Amino acid sequence: MKAEKRLGNSMDHATAHLMEFTTILSTFTHQEKENSLGKSENLMHNKEQHEEADYYKKIGEVIRQYDEVMLFGPIEAKEELLNKLRQDHRFADVKIMSDRRIK
Secondary structure (H helix, E strand, O other), X not given: OOOOOEEEEXXXXXXXXXXXXXXXXXXXXHHHHHHHHOOOHHHHHHHHHHHHHHXXXXXXXXXXXXXXXXXXXXXXXXXXXXXHHHOOHHHOOOEEEEOOOEO
């Protein structure tokens, strides 16, 4: 898969805010969830937790490269990521903001 470079721009006549976009996909797909439902519910839950941890880890690796980060998206996912980043000392110098909280 080819990585695409994306840039967002929000501006007025005095200031332009440029936002670089990187897409990271979770490997725990809807199809995997359907397949796992046929198996043990405990096994599916365990796999989902591992996949989610890996997903957040990949996002964190990108976030560590920045001084300030703004989180967008559904509240539950955003809060889960924010909580994980707060627990990791490597993000102590990264200002992480969302529409609900500021770290």
